Amino acid sequence: MDAYRSREDAAKCMAEGLTDHAIGLRLRMDPKTVKKWRAQMGVPQPQKSERPAGASVQEALDFHAVHEDAGHIGWSGTVRNGHPIVKLRGQWLLASRVAFELGHGRQPVGNVKASCGRPRCLESTHLTDRRMRDDARAKVREAAGRRPPPATCAQGHNQRVFGHLKPDGVQCCTRCRDAPRPRNTEKPRAMDGTAEWTTRAACQGSTAALWETPGVTSPEQEQAHAARSVCNTLCAVRAECLEHAMTAERGSERTERTGIRGGLDGGERHDLETGRAMPEEHGTALGFRRHQLLGEPRCPRCLNAQALAPS
Structure with missing residues (x-):
């Protein structure tokens, strides 16, 4: 029944003088099927019309526009790299940008995309910049x-x-x-002795594997919890350790950050750099360092904690 209905709809579109491509856009079907039905019904192909010389911008856009269901507007003209284009004053332009400017009365900022999700839709109310x-x-x-x-x-x-x-x-x-940035392939370690603060770290003398655990299985999660406890309760240079790790891992993906550094695992350090799910520790030296890393203004509580922190 649907096939007969589509065939009848296609016949009505043929009577309007639409091309096979335009009918396919309107009815959302393969133009080859429309071409086969046209041959079976003996309907000749419409004569190719040319856009009148000196047409306005709106007329140039309407010439290839195909009104579809649900208020969408398709395109029967030239398509380049998947984008409808229209020729105006001897220059090829993206039809979506032209339609946006006509509909919104201003030039678009950045890329123009159809918010409706319909590919190549040119309805101006569906376009966003x-x-x-x-x-x-x-x-x-x-x-x-x-x-x-x-x-x-x-x-x-x-x-x-x-x-x-x-x-x-x-x-x-x-x-x-x-911005291009060199990738740091070395994993940051708080126990490498490269800075003065590492000699005061609570993890000095401990097994390095404790801070490198992936934390996937249950025993590994227990080891990670033990490492966090050392960082959060015993370490006096936790903020320095976290800053060292954040500097060394800057720009790295979540999966490239491993181990416990400054009491945070790799995923938490990635969230800290991107501004997601930051733990609030205002009033501490660590909170002051977080403000620094994120480029935020320092709150009075963190400023006071940093001033009282031992140097």
Whole structure:
């Protein structure tokens, strides 16, 4: 029954003078099937029409626009690298950017994407640019109860220029993300004796494997818990150890960070660098270091704790 209905709908579209490609877009079916039905019904192919010379921008866009179901607008014109393009004043332009500018009255910022999820949809109300997506993601961040994004990242880059919000509302610095950086293949160790503070670490003289446990199986989780207990209760240089690990691992992926450093495992250190799920330890020297790593203003409690901390 659906096949007959589609065949009847295709016949109506043929009577309107639409091409096989345009009918396929409207009915969401293979143009080859439409071509076969056209041959069976003896309907000739429509004559190829040309866009009139001197057409306006809206007319140039409407010439290849195909109105589909649910308010979507398809494209029957030229497609390059998967993107509809239109020729205006001798220059090929992305049809999505042209449709956005006509619908919103301004030039788009960044890439234009269809929020409806329909590939190549050119309905202006379905199109969003980076500014609109950032506004929507800022609302997601606010609804999740996250703090406002900092003015600068940990590297001091202006987030008004380089700031970008991910779909889950997490802040990302595009300059830090795109900057080439050498990968540090050596695993940071707090017991290597390369700095003065390592001689005061509570882990000195302990088995190094205790701080390298993956923490996957139950015995490994017990070892990781024991390492954390040493860091959190006995170590006087926990903040220095964490800062050393964060510096050595900067830019590394979550899976590349292993072991317990400064009381945090690799996943927690990755979250700390990206601004996710940071444990709040205000009023401590470690909280002061976290403010430094994230480029945040130091709160009075952490400033006071840092001033009273032994040098």
